[in-house]
Amino acid sequence: MTSINTLSIDAAGLSAASTAYQARQAIRRGDWVKHTSGLAARNAQGNIAILPAALASDFLRFCQRNPKPCPLLAVSEPGDPMLPTLGQDVDIRTDVPLYRVWKKGVMVDELSDITPLWRADLVTFVLGCSFSFEHALIEGGIDLRHVKEGKNVAMYKTNIQTVAAGPFHGPMVVSMRPMSAANAIRAVQITARVPAVHGAPVHLGDPALIGISDINKPDFGDAVDILPGELPVFWACGVTPQAVVMAVEPEFCITHAPGYMLITDLLNSDLSLA
Amino acid sequence: MTSINTLSIDAAGLSAASTAYQARQAIRRGDWVKHTSGLAARNAQGNIAILPAALASDFLRFCQRNPKPCPLLAVSEPGDPMLPTLGQDVDIRTDVPLYRVWKKGVMVDELSDITPLWRADLVTFVLGCSFSFEHALIEGGIDLRHVKEGKNVAMYKTNIQTVAAGPFHGPMVVSMRPMSAANAIRAVQITARVPAVHGAPVHLGDPALIGISDINKPDFGDAVDILPGELPVFWACGVTPQAVVMAVEPEFCITHAPGYMLITDLLNSDLSLA
Numbered sequence: 001m002t003s004i005n006t007l008s009i010d011a012a013g014l015s016a017a018s019t020a021y022q023a024r025q026a027i028r029r030g031d032w033v034k035h036t037s038g039l040a041a042r043n044a045q046g047n048i049a050i051l052p053a054a055l056a057s058d059f060l061r062f063c064q065r066n067p068k069p070c071p072l073l074a075v076s077e078p079g080d081p082m083l084p085t086l087g088q089d090v091d092i093r094t095d096v097p098l099y100r101v102w103k104k105g106v107m108v109d110e111l112s113d114i115t116p117l118w119r120a121d122l123v124t125f126v127l128g129c130s131f132s133f134e135h136a137l138i139e140g141g142i143d144l145r146h147v148k149e150g151k152n153v154a155m156y157k158t159n160i161q162t163v164a165a166g167p168f169h170g171p172m173v174v175s176m177r178p179m180s181a182a183n184a185i186r187a188v189q190i191t192a193r194v195p196a197v198h199g200a201p202v203h204l205g206d207p208a209l210i211g212i213s214d215i216n217k218p219d220f221g222d223a224v225d226i227l228p229g230e231l232p233v234f235w236a237c238g239v240t241p242q243a244v245v246m247a248v249e250p251e252f253c254i255t256h257a258p259g260y261m262l263i264t265d266l267l268n269s270d271l272s273l274a
Numbered sequence: 275m276t277s278i279n280t281l282s283i284d285a286a287g288l289s290a291a292s293t294a295y296q297a298r299q300a301i302r303r304g305d306w307v308k309h310t311s312g313l314a315a316r317n318a319q320g321n322i323a324i325l326p327a328a329l330a331s332d333f334l335r336f337c338q339r340n341p342k343p344c345p346l347l348a349v350s351e352p353g354d355p356m357l358p359t360l361g362q363d364v365d366i367r368t369d370v371p372l373y374r375v376w377k378k379g380v381m382v383d384e385l386s387d388i389t390p391l392w393r394a395d396l397v398t399f400v401l402g403c404s405f406s407f408e409h410a411l412i413e414g415g416i417d418l419r420h421v422k423e424g425k426n427v428a429m430y431k432t433n434i435q436t437v438a439a440g441p442f443h444g445p446m447v448v449s450m451r452p453m454s455a456a457n458a459i460r461a462v463q464i465t466a467r468v469p470a471v472h473g474a475p476v477h478l479g480d481p482a483l484i485g486i487s488d489i490n491k492p493d494f495g496d497a498v499d500i501l502p503g504e505l506p507v508f509w510a511c512g513v514t515p516q517a518v519v520m521a522v523e524p525e526f527c528i529t530h531a532p533g534y535m536l537i538t539d540l541l542n543s544d545l546s547l548a
Contacts, residue, residue: 181477181478181479181480181483182476182477184478184479185462185474185475185476185477185478186474188459188462188463188466188474189462189463189466189474192462192463192466200459200460200462200463201459202456202459203455203456203459204455204458204459204478204479204505205455205478205479205505206455206503209455209503229480229483231478231479
């Protein structure tokens, strides 16, 4: 886990909101162009999609219809780069460590500041991130193999179809975490309480039942071993909306770079129902 | 489902508590010496164990240590046959349709009224019954195969050990319900909210992992098919405390006859956390 102390911020001496604010300020200054895993660990992080207003209402309906893969934390006013519901002085043009710029589904640039590209018709979508529910699982005493092994989580395309809205449609992408049956049961309970970050699993057990032909060959991320006595447990994944957006090949679109998330003032515990 | 109308009680016109009271009164009069499945269906039913006070404190600790198989709804004062926390005028000597009397672990009698056997040292334990959580599952839209097929639920001895207290110890008995992965995930969420009736499952998937060698040969109840794409889901079962009590061979003990339960004024929904 990357220590926030390398930013000269003493997390122990700061409130979570203050830690998150200072982390965003460091990112804004260009002092932190790295992934955000473990940064301000008590705070919720967000996946970012910035779309032209012409597509935004369709995409908003898509998220509303597919809350497990697309759990909305915030939607900006058109043209407004600020996200006041997510924290103090959150400016989406500067507060993500690394952005990707897309034209017609092709990545054309990676930048740490998109201020020059901002337009009056852009709408920002912030979606819950699995870091938050992994935090809840680990706090609940459930070890996650990919975390222990320093790997990216294993992700798979499935035959589970999302509910379409306008041009947006496509299969659900899931992440997989192997665990014992007892932990799988606990994990259902824990993650059901965080619907703002994917919620309860969408499947467990036989991968073939959701169209995964080889569990050892994830479509994204890294394979992890499934030990004897373990079940694979599958959650809807934030890669789903990215894949769905890219399939539409919007004329212009900005996302975060994978793992380089927006740190919000929301606590992970704020996202929990109980 | 047996209709309560055969008791000349119009369930539709009565509150749940009043329905339960009238059902108990009919049982007390000897007008209902039948199993109680479906009777006063909104109300929680209870498993009964009546033990001499000399064993009662050990058994109470056993229940406290094993809440999933032994979810306590009420414990009486020693010698007091009344259970005021469970409803109006609940008299454990008369309000269960059929009792079994045991001496040193051997059943010596079946009676519909135990008033002549009552002693000043007897303590009544009322334990939550799976009828309540099956009600929650069915209300949640999850079909239960054994209910549809009019069978008793399949139950198995496992290698999961209970936590001992005094002389009480032994393996956990579980009930099994086959369901799709999606329903298994929903069922974990639903039953986790009813800890007073066994709570979340204790296992799902491979039966061998909890010491069940042949899923088609339950130790109690009836076998049901597990269809392709389904998982067996296992819950702690109220047969566990009965087996544990019998193993101790108490000099004297009274239980309900299987399926002939105490109907309480508690609603099934009263037992739910949310």
